[in-house]
Structures are given as structure tokens and as C-alpha cells.
Amino acid sequence: MMKIILNGELTEITEETTEELREGWFPDCNVVVVDGVPVTEDTWIEEYSRIYIGKCPGGLTDAITQRGNISPLTDKTVGIAGAGGLGSNITTFLARSGVGRIIIADYDRVEFSNLNRQVYNLNHLGLFKVDAISEVISAINPEIEVIGFTEKLDEVNIPRIFSGCDVMCEAFDDPTEKAMLVETVSAMGIPLVCGSGMAGIGDGEMKVRKLSDSIYVCGDGKSDLSEGVLAPRVAACAGVMANKVLQILESGKDR
């Protein structure tokens, strides 16, 4: 006999492996998550493990996204230039929506000053942001592939890193780099969604401005760094951007 937390309840069990446990307690279920990690092979159970056994007929991603067969995004790739306030939130939103692969680049490490608006937590301090975001996404859905590049992006490495993407997001904070990305990505022929104006705590509306058939700019267009950048409006702008990405992917206008 040992004690585990089974689907939220402290439970005494005689089973010793995850497969025995599933078969004995929830035979119609097919996914076993042990201490936050879905296990695909029969695994020895340790005392006081937190185990959740659930039914995901269409697989884990299908159970998480709740989209059914409406939108097969699992074969799509989205590129994110920057893993700060916009990039970390956009990545999280797209992963929850079931976008199968995310390529993300940033050369920075997580610091205290990031925690006011980026999805990272104290456990991520000192990590490269691309490694921290991989960890965050893996904890949400390990079936989503995150490919990180710890590089400062420029005109030369952007085409190399992001060439296979269906859509790209601009998630820099520096306006000069934002303009550079528009120039570089437009030459690659990949649809681009940019962010401009999400600072402060004002009421400026988060809009989508269509610049061409393949370039969009989201945000209030005005508020800038001098107002400070806080979580609510950054997440709002990231949400508008991620939503535009889903529209582009699902309209089939991507390559």
C-alpha cells in the first residue's frame, strides 16, 4: 500500500505502476500525468506522487485546445522575434491554441524587471528567456515544439532562423528594431504581425492596422516606454497579435 494524490484526492493504492493504476481505477481513460508530466510508458509510482488520469480521445493537444477538428494547427510553425513581454505572452497564447511549432529568438536572460509583464516566474531568474519559455510551454503542453535561438536578431540571421515559418510576430521593444524586422521579413515573403503601443495604464484601444495583405500592426499606436510597460496592456496587445496569427493560419493565406 502507498499513498498518492490521485485526481486531487489523497488515495491509498496497491498498484505499483502507472499502467496498473490506470487499468485498475480509470480503464476508459488514456492519459496519465505524473507530477505535471504526461507519461507515455508504464512507470513505477513513487509515494505521494500527484497523479492525474484523464480521458483525451483525440490526444493531449486536442484535449487542451478544445478545438476538435476545426483547426488543425499542429502542423503550423510560427516565428517569434523576441521573448519579452509580447513574445512570452504570444507564445503562451499560441501554444494553448495548438500551434504545433514555435521558433523563438532572444539573447536576454530573465531578470527581476521582467516579472512585471512577462510570463516568467522567480524560478526562471538567470535563465536565457528562450530556455525559460520552453519550460513554460512544456509545462502547458509538451506536445508543442519550441525551438529557441539565443541570438541577437539582425538582417543576416533572421532569414536563417525563421525561413520555415508560416507566420512571424515582431515582439521587440526597440522601435528601430521593429522597423528593421518589417523590412527583413517582408523580403522573405512571410506574413508578419507587429506590435506598437501597449505601454502605461491608459484606455487607448488595441487596434489592428492592416498595412498590406501580409503585414499587420497591433496596439494603440501611441503609448511608449516613457509610460512604463505593465502586464495588462502588454498581454492585451499580445492577445490581439496572437489572434491575428490564428486568423492568418486558419484563412490558409500562409505559405
Next chain:
Amino acid sequence: MKANGEEVSVADGTKLSDWLISQGYVLEKTAVLLNGVVVPRAKIPETVISNTDCLEIVSFVGGG
């Protein structure tokens, strides 16, 4: 010509860079589409605009 949806008039031979600066744009923070195509920033000084053109201009602000 049209600039961000508004009708404006420019003299023949006007340089894109001169017009943008006269309108208060800071070139390195600005993305410009001329008739739907992004003008690389290095090409902005040599690009000439006329009254038949259509410009979409974004002046990026910091934050992200």
C-alpha cells in the same frame, strides 16, 4: 497622393525621405510601404514619390 488614407499633394520629384522628415517621422523608427511594397530604409533617400502614389507609414513606438 494618399498617405495613411489621406489625400495629400506633393511636388514632382519629391524625395520620400525629405517628405517623411517634413512630416515629423524619424526614419529609423519608421516602416514605409509604397504602393503596397515595403521600402527598405537604405532606399528611402533615393526614392522619389509623386501624386499617383499610395503610402502606408508606421512610426513605431517602444515597448514590448
